[in-house]
Amino acid sequence: MTTFRTIPTEPIEGQKPGTSGLRKKTAVFQGHHYLENFIQSIWNGIGGVQGKTLVLGGDGRHFNSQAAQVVLRMAAASGAKKVIVGKRALLSTPAASHLIRKRGADGGIILSASHNPGGPNGDFGVKFNSANGGPASESVMARIFDATKVVSELHIAESQDIGLRTLDTLTLGDMEIEIVDPVTDYAALMQELFDFDAISGLFKSGFRMRFDAMHAVTGPYARTILEEILGAPPGTVMNGLPLPDFGEGHPDPNPTWAKQLWDEMMSDSGPDFGAASDGDGDRNMIVGRKAYVSPSDSLAVIAANATLVPGYRDGLKGVARSMPTSQAVDRVAARLGIDCYETPTGWKFFGNLLDAGRATLCGEESFGTGSDHVREKDGLWAVLFWLNILAVKGGSVAELLDAHWAEYGRNYYSRHDYEAVDAAAANGLMDHVRGQLASLPGQSFGALTVETADEFAYDDPVDGSRSEGQGLRIGFAGGGRVVLRLSGTGTDGATLRVYHEKVEEDAARFNLDPQEALADIIAAAETIAGIKARTGRDAPDVIT
Ligand code: G16
Numbered sequence: 110m111t112t113f114r115t116i117p118t119e120p121i122e123g124q125k126p127g128t129s130g131l132r133k134k135t136a137v138f139q140g141h142h143y144l145e146n147f148i149q150s151i152w153n154g155i156g157g158v159q160g161k162t163l164v165l166g167g168d169g170r171h172f173n174s175q176a177a178q179v180v181l182r183m184a185a186a187s188g189a190k191k192v193i194v195g196k197r198a199l200l201s202t203p204a205a206s207h208l209i210r211k212r213g214a215d216g217g218i219i220l221s222a223s224h225n226p227g228g229p230n231g232d233f234g235v236k237f238n239s240a241n242g243g244p245a246s247e248s249v250m251a252r253i254f255d256a257t258k259v260v261s262e263l264h265i266a267e268s269q270d271i272g273l274r275t276l277d278t279l280t281l282g283d284m285e286i287e288i289v290d291p292v293t294d295y296a297a298l299m300q301e302l303f304d305f306d307a308i309s310g311l312f313k314s315g316f317r318m319r320f321d322a323m324h325a326v327t328g329p330y331a332r333t334i335l336e337e338i339l340g341a342p343p344g345t346v347m348n349g350l351p352l353p354d355f356g357e358g359h360p361d362p363n364p365t366w367a368k369q370l371w372d373e374m375m376s377d378s379g380p381d382f383g384a385a386s387d388g389d390g391d392r393n394m395i396v397g398r399k400a401y402v403s404p405s406d407s408l409a410v411i412a413a414n415a416t417l418v419p420g421y422r423d424g425l426k427g428v429a430r431s432m433p434t435s436q437a438v439d440r441v442a443a444r445l446g447i448d449c450y451e452t453p454t455g456w457k458f459f460g461n462l463l464d465a466g467r468a469t470l471c472g473e474e475s476f477g478t479g480s481d482h483v484r485e486k487d488g489l490w491a492v493l494f495w496l497n498i499l500a501v502k503g504g505s506v507a508e509l510l511d512a513h514w515a516e517y518g519r520n521y522y523s524r525h526d527y528e529a530v531d532a533a534a535a536n537g538l539m540d541h542v543r544g545q546l547a548s549l550p551g552q553s554f555g556a557l558t559v560e561t562a563d564e565f566a567y568d569d570p571v572d573g574s575r576s577e578g579q580g581l582r583i584g585f586a587g588g589g590r591v592v593l594r595l596s597g598t599g600t601d602g603a604t605l606r607v608y609h610e611k612v613e614e615d616a617a618r619f620n621l622d623p624q625e626a627l628a629d630i631i632a633a634a635e636t637i638a639g640i641k642a643r644t645g646r647d648a649p650d651v652i653t
Pocket of ligand 1: 128129222223224387391392454455456457473475477595596597598599606
């Protein structure tokens with residue numbers, strides 16, 4: 110017999126969701142009523158969960174299991190009909206999105222702080238996804254935030270251990286809990302979209318790959334799909350065991366944090382293909398032997414070759430990219446004669462375009478790529494897309510990139526991150542640049558002349574909503590750009606992101622180091638923003 114309790118509570122300040130849900134230090138989430146207040150506010154903000162079916166899972170980081178128990182006890186106490194939960198409370202973000210859609214659920218809770226470090230001293234996070242399987246829209250998140258400011262009581266079932274270790278169907282009060290294998294449905298979806306015979310053939314021919322799961326949630330997915338189903342040799346997946354602290358690593362798939370993979374790929378005897386995914390499995394990094402593929406180029410290559418892949422054989426309805434993402438995909442869209450949408454940073458902005466059938470592929474410079482198969486970015490999906498293209502076309506990653514640039518030109522691109530900067534200094538820097546926007550056009554910085562300067566605002570073409578303050582952008586004659594924005598996912602001070610892009614049409618200059626190719630754009634950004642003086646940093650913490 111389950112007992113339900115109503116407990117008085119007080120609003121807790123600062124529960125404002127960022128780019129992707131609420132992210133805080135794990136210890137903050139473990140504080141008195143912190144998690145409970147936020148979950149209750151989700152229920153209150155979405156009009157309750159009475160009679161609803163939800164999906165629940167997380168990336169396995171420290172506090173994942175305990176938090177999942179709290180969510181289940183609070184869903185039951187508020188009258189939810191059913192929760193479908195991954196075994197051991199694990200689900201990658203794209204797998205959760207798929208499950209919400211496949212089962213026609215009303216939404217889902219994903220316990221993850223994505224690529225942020227985990228463990229008792231790391232970060233924890235809670236995301237709420239809507240019935241379309243995607244991150245809840247800005248307006249829903251605003252209602253949830255409003256609810257955090259007035260929450261006064263918590264409804265929760267009495268503490269108990271709800272075993273999530275075996276596939277089973279349980280009840281908690283009147284609520285059904287269905288425990289599912291986290292991998293099965295997702296693997297079946299991948300099998301529908303990609304030519305698994307061609308990819309197996311590639312592995313049989315001796316093609317060597319390394320996939321770095323970074324001790325995060327994609328380990329079991331990658332082992333099942335790459336090694337068991339597609340026949341890649343055992344050991345193809347490295348760091349495949351999910352650990353609560355990600356092996357003390359930073360589960361962010363980029364050249365800095367996936368260093369072990371990076372070093373292997375940059376050696377003469379490296380594997381043919383390398384890839385990595387993040388904490389919750391929605392990001393990806395693609396790298397060939399001595400050939401790094403920037404996320405923006407990856408999106409462009411996928412778009413240009415999409416019809417080689419069974420799930421996309423009929424062509425693309427349109428593509429979308431976040432504003433700071435390079436314009437390489439725009440060139441492909443122009444050639445294909447399809448629309449290309451420019452949205453603010455945050456996967457939630459793609460949802461309407463995907464639902465309305467205006468875009469098939471979406472991507473972000475922050476190592477996110479995906480399509481209308483789910484409503485989240487999808488790390489392993491991108492890896493399989495590349496494998497499928499390579500299996501059909503033959504050749505190496507470097508050759509594929511060279512051929513792409515030869516056809517479309519190259520958009521050199523690099524993002525510089527300054528992490529944990531003093532928040533007042535970071536805001537001061539943004540204000541300083543904002544103050545110059547009106548006077549920048551016409552000014553020259555070395556050989557570069559500013560043509561446009563503004564603060565990006567997005568008018569959603571589907572629902573007409575407007576999102577302002579989405580990044581400062583400065584455009585130079587010839588197509589180069591600098592974009593500056595503050596991250597909405599960090600938990601320490603402020604993270605300044607400076608994005609640089611330059612268009613190169615001269616084939617003799619397609620193989621430069623991006624930092625060298627972008628040197629004049631980087632210098633102009635420094636002159637305009639005074640980054641070193643204002644952040645007190647000599648160099649970025651992370652360059653991607
Ligand atoms: C989240 C969002 C992405 C966004 C990224 C970086 O990714 O889902 O859409 O591009 O954060 O955001 P910011 O620049 O504000 O830090 P993830 O993988 O962390 O969920």
